[in-house]
Amino acid sequence: MSADTHVPVRAEGPRSAVPLRQLWGTRVRGALRRAAPALGLYAALRLGGLLALALWSWHAGREPHRLLGRSWDSAWYLRLAAHGYGHVVHGADPAYVYSDAAFFPLYPALIRAVRTLTPLDYTDSALLVSWAAAGLAAWGIYAVGERLHGRRAATLLVVVWGALPHAIVQSMAYTESLLTAFAAWALYGVLTGRWIWAGSLAVLAGLSRPNGVAVAAAVVLGAAWQICQLWRHRAPDSLSLRARQDWRLWAGAALAPLGWAGYVGWVGLRRGAPLTGYFEVQRRWGSKFDFGEDAWESVRAMVLGKEHLTYAMSTAVVLLAVVLLALLALDRPPLALLAYSALLLVIAAGGSRYFGCKPRFLLPAFPLLLPVAAGMARARQRTAVAMVGALAGLSWAYGTYLLAISVSAP
Structure with a gap:
């Protein structure tokens, strides 16, 4: 996929005789029907992972429901x-x-909304939100993959995302699935020129997690790239007129950072430091951007035999992510996808402490898997099936270890 690939700013065309609601419903049903095989495979992968966790947990006298719904950060969200x-x-x-x-x-x-509207308790409400978000994320990932590489590669993209070593987090009361859902559909909005859609979803992504800022950056850069394309292919006077006519491009870019900036600013105001207050909160947690210094010390400790399996897996995942980013760049994807993935990787690798959590921070960076999915789509079917089986086995085993055995936070 070339970086020159772009979606032109949409011009007004003739109005369809079909009612808008009916047309929209037809498109959604068609998109869901095409994605159904991928979503079915994703559900099977995650159910397999949950079954492996449940069997080991019951064997060890632990409760899988509690591991999924009340572990580590989940307790903070429930409170x-x-x-x-x-x-x-x-x-x-x-x-x-x-x-x-x-x-x-x-x-x-x-979580609170689901708790209020249903008979579920807070834990089950949190799991319901996460599982629904994971399904929407898988659908959005499929939509992006189909747009760029076709249906076979899109299906494999969803499957590989659902079979990552840390994929168990997608089934936990954590926020990675929620962020991935907003990110995937926001990026799809950028790819298809739906700028209000993309900007609005970027707002929600920015209200979901600190690294949701990567979605806003992707939308803004996607809009900037679109403007550059207009400059290249049109006379300046024509550009000015067209840009003013399609206000959605500008509005989407303006909306995108508001969610993340709004929450960071609100925390800062409460602490009396509008620009730095939120980052002081993170610093007191021991979390700051140190250009990878702490990550290097964690790798050093692992090499010297002072750390356990989670550090080894985190090191492998981060190094693999760097390689995948290089492969993605060589494939010349749309700028928004490359910028989104690169920023997530920089945030994850460059942050201090919580080294074992870095693969979780990279779960929303699904575009990094595009080269893998495209390569598997070109391979023989037996080869692709064998690769998926191996990834699934690793994911189920490591997910069980992460929640039921390891003492480190996932």
Whole structure:
């Protein structure tokens, strides 16, 4: 896919005689029908992972429901959903103060909404939101893959995403699935020239997780690239007129950063430092951008035999992500996808502490898997099936280890 590939700014065409609602419904049903095989395979992969976790947990006398719904950060989200912001935990080291302001608000708000509207408790509400988001994410990933490489590659893209080593997180009460859903459909909006759609979804992504800023950056850069294309192919006077006519391009780009910037600014205002307050909260958690210094020390500790399997897997995943980013760049994808993936990788690799969590931070970076999916689509069917089987086995085994055996946060 060439980086020169772009979707022209849409001009007004003749109005269809078919009612808009009926036309929209037909398109959605058609898109869902094409994605159905990929979604079925994704569901089978995740159910297999959940079954493996359940069998081992019951064998070890642990409760899989609790592991999925109340582990690590999940407990913070559930507390936020029930009580709102204001909870602080002081660490044994006075340098560390853990404030719930580090967690973005959309996921707890959705949990609370489901809890209010259904008989489910907070844990089950959180899992329902995560599982629904994972399904929407898989559909969005398929839509992006189909747009760029066709149906076979799109199906394999979804399958590989569902068989990643840390794919168990997609089934937990965590926010990665939610962010991936908004990101995938926002990127699809960029690819198809739906700028209001893309900008609005970027707002929601920015309210979901700190690295949701990558979605906003992708939308803004996609819009900038579109304007550059107009400059290249049209006279300046024509560009000015066309750009003013299609206000959606500008509005989508203007909307995109508002979710992330709004929450970061709100935390900053509450702490009396509008620009730096949120980053101070993160720093007190021990999380800051240190250009990979802490990551290097973690790898060094692993090589010297001081760390366990999660660090080895994290090292492998981050290094593989770097290679995949290079392969993606060589394929010359649309700029928005490349920028989104690169920024997620920089944020994950360059952040301090929580080294074992870096593969989880990279789960939303599904465009990195496009070269893998495209390569598998060109391979023989038996080869592709064998690769999927091996990935699934690794994912189920490691997901079980991560939640039921490891003492490190996923």
